[in-house]
Amino acid sequence: MTAPPSIEGLLRELTPQVLGALVRRHGQFEGCEDAVQEAVLAAAVQWPAEGVPDNPRGWLMTVASRRLIDQMRSDHARRERETATAADVVPEDVPDTDDTLVLLFLCCHPTLTAASQTALTLRAVGGLTTAEIARAFLVPEATMAARISRAKQRIKAAGSSFGLPEGAEREERLRVVLHVLYLIFNEGYTASSGSELHRPDLAHEAIRLARMVHAQLPEDGEVTGLLALMLLTDARRDARTTETGDLVPLDEQDRTKWDRALIDEGTALVKASLAGPELGPYQLQAAIAATHADAATAGETDWAQVHALYLILERIAPNPMVTLNRAIALAETEGPPAGLALLATLDGDERMAGHHRLLSVRAHLLERTGDTAGAYEHYRRAAKATASIAEQRYLESRAARLRP
């Protein structure tokens, strides 16, 4: 899409509204989704040249409806209708309901793989084109198109109705939605490739989608927690890498480069969510991020609080990665040997065997105990184990300083 940012933003905002209304009227999510994508592409070409119509939502609705009817009439001889005429047609009324959540639940259908869930979410709810999503994940457009089309077939085969599930299923599906948004954010945040410049900003897209969900479910602690976690993490973005793309660890970051506005917003959200009745993993991770954000220098970090939060996180959502992070906090409060002792408990865990994070944390802690040879060895092994070039460069530079 080459539309100017204001039009692009408008299109992304309108996409789920138009799609929701269309599915409510006609059913068949897969056909409606194609029709809306075509309408969005047409708008991206026409609006910059001819101006944004007075009722942009109505315009999209009209064009998408026509595309859908064309599709239904004939799959073979789909006419390339001149969309210019569509703009003159009186727009159909679009019901004023927000179907964002319903669409998200559908896109994050449990029968789909995470890769399909993220792709479909970005297209149907995020309003990104297939080409943009393909660029974001560095795969050919044909690969992404096939993935999206397969995902829609699966949803159709599963016979999902267009509505919010009830009770426990609703809770379960919401967790999947949040996980998908989290994956989208991480993909954008940890992107480390030579072609980053032209990749759509997935981290910001994830934040935008999380804001949409938060607007619908402001009382849900985990929704609030996830949004806060994203904001607090994104706040460190500029400080996280050097101009040449090298990673800067948290304790060496220039904290004046942290985005204060994002930190303030994130911190306020964390506080609000912690006052609620429930406590979930995203809230706790956000609370940890807020604790780091609160320290003016790395030395002022309240490690006792970080450790306590990881301890609770470990109890409610046991996971070796959480234990690993707790070991870092424990090393700060009780010294590196205590951290190393906790790491040793992870050695038997298959999920962590040879994992670069375990190797690199052990390297750091060994370095601090003065075991230079052990640290060197572990930095080298960690550098080999990671699939991220930025991380590999960082680990190799740590190893190089300790070379015997």
Place this chain on the structure above:
Amino acid sequence: MKFLISMHINPAVLDALTDEERAAIGEGHGRFMEALKESGEFILTQALADPSQAAVVAVRNGQPVVTDGPFLESKEYLGGFYLVDCESKERAIELAAQIPDSAIEGLGIEVRQVMFSEGQLEA
């Protein structure tokens, strides 16, 4: 996650196959490609010409020195590869096991994660 699934072939093993066996391998690759494309995991595949046709290039004192033949004398050579984008290493291994070569003694399939991509992958 992107993985390169490379196929290491032993020309002697290939020569010893019957026509039926070779045809079955070809069909197996065809089915594999179709399924990969449909699932949205396929990026590209390439098959390489015989290693005897390879040239080894070295630059010495600023001058290219070209010799015929493969770089390493070996029983197995890189015959081709599939580049896939899939969910996990486990899935990549599952895919590798569907390649007909994996069922033949003397032919090897190797799965390696991609670290950096540029060019063709940018839609």
